[in-house]
Amino acid sequence: MQIDPELAKINIPRDEEGPVFEEPWQAQAFALTVKLHEAKQFTWGEWAEIFGAEIAADTAAGNGVGNTAYYLCWLAALEKIVAKKELLTPDQLKRRKAEWQVAADHTPHGQPITLEKTPE
């Protein structure tokens, strides 16, 4: 699987075919990061700095290794870099998260969850 050589230097969980994900959200977080980089919103150097700090803090806190721990750091770094680059504010993210939660709570099983279902 072709992967950006600069990205390949970041030590992501992978096998001989490419990155390995355990759950869909991990692949989505990864894909968002790759696409934002492609759109030149940040360099891999900038990413590595923020992501590296997350990993270091996580390691210092004694948290587990493995895909989930790794991509939780990835997700935290992604939230930080979009704030740092002023793509999204933490407040926007917080509000949107609440909206998704409300939408999910109000959607009966058997129907897709969409934000349009959010009551005013």
Next chain:
Amino acid sequence: MAHDHKHGDPLPETVLRVKSLESLLIEKGLVEAAALDALVDRYESKVGPKNGAKVVARAWVDPEFRKRLFSDATSAVAEFGFSGAQGEELIALENTDQVHNVVVCTLCSCYPWPVLGLPPVWYKSAPYRARVVREPRKVLEEFGTTLPDDTEVRVWDSTAETRYLVVPTRPSGSESLDEEALADLVSRDSMIGTKMAESPVKS
């Protein structure tokens, strides 16, 4: 009945965080939804479906395993070393000439990852989720799967606690194949129930 189940838990925190980032970045035009899907799609057929295919092939050749699989799928797949990602229950659904099972879920998280890997993009799409419950035969036909009129179609709605694995019928002409060759006939879609297992290539 499968439809009596409700999602007992709120969306997991991580899923909410990723959905929030994704939806906002798409709205701002910073990333494209289609491009994201295409990238995630590249990983979907890795690892997982091969696990499920091994389970199905074993069920075709080993009647004792088949019995264990349909009485307690969670324990039966554990014999292969596959487990539930978060301890949810796995239920195997038996396709026969009389009954065809198909699986859907409204949440991206309700999918048996340990046996099927990441869900395909269409599985998460609103049209599939809405339509397969309402008009399953029509949706199956769009996948190229036409069932006899007297075959009953059962739609199973996954939940946060319960995941389903469809065990397709063993294709005719596969009698001489060994377990490994049989596993090659079992596609991801056949274990979701939108397709049949493939027919062996005549040699």
